[in-house]
Amino acid sequence: MKTLVLLASILVSFTAEARWELNDVSYLLPLPAKIGSDPLLGIDAPGKGGALIPRQFLGTIPPLTPVMTEGQVAESLRAIAVRVDPCFPLPTPQACQKQIRIVWQPLEIGFRNRVNAVDAALHSFYVLDDTEFKKVLKDLAAWKKRFNVDTDGLPLQIHPAWAQQGVDSPALLEFQKNHFEVCRPAESFARNRDGGSRRRRYVVFRGFRGSRWQNAID
Template sequence: MRSLLVLVFLVFNSSVVFAAWDLNDVSYLMPLPTSIYSDHMLHLESTGARGVLLPAKFLSSIPPLTVINTQDETAKALRVIAVRIDPCFPLPTPQSCQRQIRLIWQPLEVGPRNRVQVTDASLHSFYLLNETDFKNLMNDLSAWKSKFKIQTQGLPLQIHPAWSRDGDNSVALAEFNGIVLKYAGLQNLMRVTAMVLRGTGDMWAFQGFTVNQGKLELMRIPRIDRFAQVFVNQAMPSDHFENGQINPAPAGDDTLNNVITDSGKFNSGFEDLLRKELRAMYRIEDPKSFNPENTDCVSCHVSQPARQWIMANRTDLGIDNIRQNFSYKNARYNLSNQSANLGNTQIIRAFGYFNSDVAISQRVINESAEVADSLNLMQQ
């Protein structure tokens, strides 16, 4: 009898552990495959219950992701390298929630020693779900997690532990991709955003599109009311900012327009200006203060490297006090950033890879914590 009670206790507690939502349960980073044309990774023409994931013809409406590859080459190389779920994407205001599953795409390429890496450009596709669909998605993900006995509790956001060992050959990855195809497709695709690479790898341009009757229509970017925004940083080596600019630059208090121009000018002095910009960086990274509907693309993507530069070079500013008062906090999760090369000022990737290194912004980590909180509350 006692053995039976112990068994019931263990089963019950195991189910509780596997049911809890943590960072890696809402934001999934894929492995880099062994081949740039891996069939184990989702691609543009992958098709499920709701149709093709992202029609290759849409690329003709989006600026070329790079100036090196043709549209056909890019379409062939694009793979889903990250997936995110969200029960309350703010559109058009924080009070108006949309349930979504989102896919992040990067083109694969052959790097040094014939290792697979990615191009520093990406697409982000958004798929709208109704309440029933989202609940079913949560149930499917919970069952998948339990089936493969995946432990995520207390882990920082990273390459998902379900496939960190077996890579793109993982059985868990194959079944996860099946879940994605069940809920994402052309039928519920509602938005696509793009980050394209220009210059000599030192210029990035951002645009967004809504999907209307099977066609892409340009979106205006918050805070600048324009259809495109560009960031430039010509620093070599990339441990500072040089000849930098945001064009067009947002106006207002929560901006970081100065330090990214030529950080060498800010090695001393400018204390009040830099404190103001550091406060803005922390606030931009806080999903309770800013969201994709009220901040511009570049500020969101560049806040982390700009903050890292100030933290490394201007310790005289009272950084601890600013961090304590303005940074996002959530003790329920491990918010540490496991990205390589956090000090690289040309890594402005939000969630994915830079060459072959994991690149995750603090903003994504913080957003993931908020989403995990929401899902845990929904299941109480």
């Protein structure tokens, strides 16, 4: 209940500037036409104090996909969705966290040389303090107004700000450039992988201390 109240209060607080809809808190990104020269965020993209996901983390979890090496996964992971969450239920639903969550998937060349997302995903969570979260919301409201983004009443979809132009959209390039500088190297991860007939889920929470990763919860 607290999560719903906080989310409602945040959305209402922006009514004076813009109406916030489903696509204003969840952002689905387009796939590029080519891999390698695409502008989508990779794990090496800078956050606050380091890469969004330090590469050494990939060596601490089971392989994300059996068809790629660890190095290939690191090179091909792209941010394909972003979620702005005012009350993620950790450590408890009553004492929740303000977060940005990024969903990453490895990309590969598929049928007819089309770029596909591998059926595997890595979720990274970035905990923000009150000041950082307010900055993110303020910046998103200004970005939406600047690009005249209309999300009114739309279902969740490839975000309308870049649905037509895809990865070359100026709105997408600015979105990626300006809204992740508050994200410290990711502190927790949820990993999903297609295990054949069943979907398996691994959740790993880790904290970055000095030069090495330490388990907080396994």
